[in-house]
Amino acid sequence: MEAQTLPQWSFDDAYVDFEHENFTGSLKRAEDVLSKACDLVKTGKFSAKELAALYEEGFDKLSSLKAFCRCKMSENTKDERVAVVEAKIQSQLSKLELIKQAMLAKFEELSEDEWEKFGLSHWKFYYKEQKNSRSKNLKNKEIFAELEQSSFTPIYAIFTHLNNLIDIKAQDSLGEVKNYSFAKCGGILKGSPDSVLRENVFNELSKHYEKHAPIYVDALNMLHGFRQAKFKEAKCDIFLPSFEQNKISHDAIDAMHSALQKRVSKIREAVTLRAPYLGKERISACDLLAPSPFSAKAQIPYHQAISTIKSALSEVSEEISGFIDLMLKNRWIEASTRENKAAGAFYTRFNELKQARVFSTYMGTEAHMIQQAHELGHAWHYWIMRDMPSIQTEFPMSLAEVASTFNEAVLREYLKKNADKNSLFNILWQELKSAANFMLHIPVRYSFETEFIKARSSGLVTPKETNEMMKNAWQKWYAGSTQDTEEFLPYFKLHFYKTDQYIYNYPYTVGYLLSQFLIEKFRAKEPNFFEIYKAFLRDTGSMSVDDIIKKHFKKDIKKSEFWLECIDGALGYVEEFKAMSKKRSQNLS
Template structure:
């Protein structure tokens, strides 16, 4: 294995010199405001074209929008990185507030653009999109034109936009503030200890079952005490969305998230159908793991427990060599990219205090770079985290040549490259494992991911569907929310999880993300789609990398159905398409059961 010493501290100065006091960054923000003024002027002077040849105004609008998005992404990523390395950076927090206001203003202007495009006659519109200059923007322009804000007048639209930060979005912020302020009291080692919610949740992976159960019970006690408050928050967020949807003539709660993820409901339904069809193997895995832990069924607080302990320690230098070596076996583009990331200081991995606990990947489209943030503490799980974030960065790399408007891919595609990269390392680790215990450790980690995507996230999806249905009739009580959650978990896990947290609706932050409802199914889509791609890669070998790059490159400019058809020649609305990825996961279960049969 290659061992090269790379810096564990990233280089942000090559993007904007000077940190949160950066003069180049201040100039960058000023440039964004100038670009927005230019967009405002173009909108004011826009006259709907009467012929196909008069497409210049539309071309200038879309190019202006694309450039603004590049500049905003560059700014937001820089601030994200500053706050990751120091969450208490007050200057960076102020800049984040500034950029959020600029982004809100940009969204208002985009709403105006949508209405302008709707006023173009259909025959003129179709002819314009066939011109050489607008062809590459056709999907996004149609998306803008079709996703107008329903029956809302411009005044209503602006009013809602103005109210969101201090109303609707404030509920999401209040939720985050509330959770971060709570303390969990757990009696351990003969005394009562106090933990943050995050620390208490992390105890679910403790080696001691008594610690895991005490943490689980203490958290459930806390959620029970606060359930009325959390009920008020989730009812307010859901109620606001329903009212806005109804004003726009939207009756199906899935309509908005499906549009945002650029997929048809038919595709989503067949994906869940395949997952439900193959629940039994994962129930078998949970049952076997429970038996190995001395219980008849899998207790919820035991799911994250380590089955075996990996004795292999891996340094950052060893990890960089392992990743580069195994990525090279997939293709030269991926190998060259990861070498660049290590050599040019794109990775912040130093194990030091006062960093954010959340791994991230931030893309810098104007300079064609990314930055990966994590804390590396010499474990195989750290390697997986690093690989996951490098997968996101490779997706950004694949889209370097794509114009600004077509760079934004939906959440449904966001987890694809990261999961794909994990699979390369999982396979490499399995081949390298020289003991039964090491193989079980790796298989257990893989299968936890499958269960989370096929069962846990399915329970979130079912719960949110049922919440929206009942919220249409009025406030949903805390007791009823608990019942909905319990029923959703039992269905999604096919009865294979015991003593589940009926308060999952209170402590799962995804329900409180105001930017997007149903912040669940895109994860499962990305996970299973990545496995389908990985199955293809194993068939075709290194020649698949070119197809993979092209697919990632197009991920921001077409629907997921068209993407699959164009690059794989397959229909994502058919069960056999999804089963190709599912077969990999089922094979993992079979190997796990075989290794533990005695």
């Protein structure tokens, strides 16, 4: 697929580039705002309203400038300017954190009616959340802020640089040997139709990571060592900060994993049912994301993919398809295939400008079309909240994944409805891939990471121990459904190295299961579904997951029964696939 047929984003209506006055001016204004706020904090003579206004302006600018850095690094991972600029922004963000603490302390002096009187009601949820957080006990905040900037935040950059060094040789099914970067390896494992290439890339990555595993384990030890020192100082449980960050109770996560374990043998069928179609008794780890063997070889043009996505989402509301047109018109979508691009896909936003951006590399497959729908779901989620104060649009990962995975579900539902027999097989194949990924692969990551964190609290973790933890986590969830283990997962997956998110995996399962709950309601054509759905999304920045589900759907997510309802909805695809496979076999015999 030629690059020129794919949308490339533009920043002409935003910050243009690092040297442009739009960027430098915004950064200078942020620095001035924070300097003024710091001076006020030093004197102690300020009102809650005054400091909140300065904080909000500083946050909007700095969060936007940091998002712009991510965009620039993603479109060119070899742009060395990014790290330099990001360090400046991070320095200001550390100051912003200290200003926030002073602001929260000032909030304690407010009477009930003053929240409304001073126009600070939008801060109330966040304030109460922070007030009840055990991390509030952290002393020496300034020291930790400095250490975070100098010794913690750079860990993610170390991971990025390490993976930029990947340049492996692998042979495809035609016998051609090529070099593959980290990004290209990721793309191949996420859905290349060439089984020989998938296997060879997987094997070469295994060799590479086996050789360099100690460096990655060092990075993980550094990352969790810093965090645990901070948690210890705050007298805080090592897992609590993650649940607080994701605005979900520990009981709810335990209930979800308990429900998954109750259905794990059934969930594994989403893996085992695909193995025969790949010519294997048990599926290989390199084939977990393999496309359907009956998928059309012809690539899906981007315009066709977008048209299909819009038609599907129009059945929810024309408002969503209109938003996609706006994203394309404004050049807020990046989908081109270019050298030095980062792997994966993401959405981000510029709070200061009330703009969204979507990043991906579109390769013309059905999986990539679904990926476009996923990221556009994130962007639309923010778009319908952009009129709100930024603090109320900071929805946690656990709820951020709902609109995106719901978009996926609606798209697949639409494709199924309009499919012929071959297309139906391909769509159900994709459903099984998603079910296995969200209900097995993500729990593997959670099990591995939580075990690593526990072990790290007792001292440094060795590469051998890391490998054993990975194998145990894989066995717990996949058991005998695969013939091997993705042993390099702790080194390959960027989720483990993020410094702005802690335990960056289980929210995907939460989002997927909530989307299954929502798609059932959409199928049932419940009255006013779109209005309820939209109201639910607009509450995601100002309520916990537990409370928001109770408010809009009268369900208790601390009970396994709720999660079993969601899981059983997803397992309906397994039953559909089994019935179709049986019918297919009968027709062939």
